[in-house]
Amino acid sequence: MSKRTVFDRRTLLLTLAAAGLLARPGLALADPATDKADLQRIADYFNGVRSLQGRFLQIAPDGSASEGSLQMRRPGRFRFEYDPPSPAQPSPLLIVSDGSFITMEDRQLKSVDKLPLTSTPLDILVRDKVSFDDPSLKVSRLERGAGILRVTLADAAKPQDGRIILSFTDRPLQFTGWTVIDGQGLPTAISLSKLDFNPELPDSLFDYGPRPAQMRELQRRR
Numbered sequence: 011m012s013k014r015t016v017f018d019r020r021t022l023l024l025t026l027a028a029a030g031l032l033a034r035p036g037l038a039l040a041d042p043a044t045d046k047a048d049l050q051r052i053a054d055y056f057n058g059v060r061s062l063q064g065r066f067l068q069i070a071p072d073g074s075a076s077e078g079s080l081q082m083r084r085p086g087r088f089r090f091e092y093d094p095p096s097p098a099q100p101s102p103l104l105i106v107s108d109g110s111f112i113t114m115e116d117r118q119l120k121s122v123d124k125l126p127l128t129s130t131p132l133d134i135l136v137r138d139k140v141s142f143d144d145p146s147l148k149v150s151r152l153e154r155g156a157g158i159l160r161v162t163l164a165d166a167a168k169p170q171d172g173r174i175i176l177s178f179t180d181r182p183l184q185f186t187g188w189t190v191i192d193g194q195g196l197p198t199a200i201s202l203s204k205l206d207f208n209p210e211l212p213d214s215l216f217d218y219g220p221r222p223a224q225m226r227e228l229q230r231r232r
Contacts, residue, residue: 045152049142052161052176055183056140060084064205066187071196078103080202085109085138086127087216106218107136113218131174131190134163157181 061083068076078092078101086109091101104115107127114123127133134140134147142149142161148169151162159180164173175189187201 048152048154048159049149049161051183052159052178053140053142055178055185056135059185059207061209061211062205062207063209063211065203066090067201067203069199069201071198081211081215082136083211083216084136086133086136087211088132088136089215104218106216107132108216108218115218131163131165131172134174154180159183 061081063079063081066078066080068078070076076092078090080088080090082088086107088105088107090103090105092103094101100117102116102118104117106113110127111124112127112130115121116123127136141147146166148164148166149161150164150169150173151160153160153162157180159178160175162173162175165171170193172190172192175191177186177188178184179186185202185205187199189197189199191197
């Protein structure tokens with residue numbers, strides 16, 4: 011499989027949002043009472059997962075694929091490390107959240123970018139508590155199929171910025187990935203595999219490594 015090592019920054023940061031697959035036929039809506047019960051099941055599920063680690067596969071809007079490893083820990087922490095083209099090479103891209111800010115190091119472009127965690131959709135997933143009654147969160151759709159459950163979310167104040175589709179297998183409920191549809195209608199999908207739930211994850215995983223001198227050198231080489 012080919013691996014993409016250069017990413018559009020806006021698409022990539024939006025992709026760090028929530029988890030699922032692209033739309034599938036055969037999914038149906040249910041009545042409001044069932045919707046409420048299923049949303050509560052999803053919230054309870056997320057609130058029972060304090061940490062996770064595993065593998066991810068990203069499919070970009072142009073169809074290119076990238077793989078890597080991830081770790082997440084509530085509240086607010088995650089680490090995405092993209093696989094290199096060969097084992098002898100370093101990861102081309104590292105994205106780390108320390109609970110307040112996301113740092114993205116693109117080693118091919120020799121650049122480091124930083125932005126607030128709350129400016130990305132992934133903030134929804136790593137909040138200390140997930141609640142679909144939160145007025146800042148708009149639940150626009152809940153769909154069901156044979157063993158599949160999907161919920162579409164958006165920022166209630168900025169729905170024009172795009173939406174997130176969280177995907178699950180059902181009975182038992184298990185998170186499988188997410189799709190972000192950006193403001194231009196372009197989808198980026200992440201599917202998850204080999205997940206380990208509630209492992210002990212040290213703080214060091216979520217502490218971005220390069221110190222100021224290294225960051226200055228990266229900036230100098232841009």
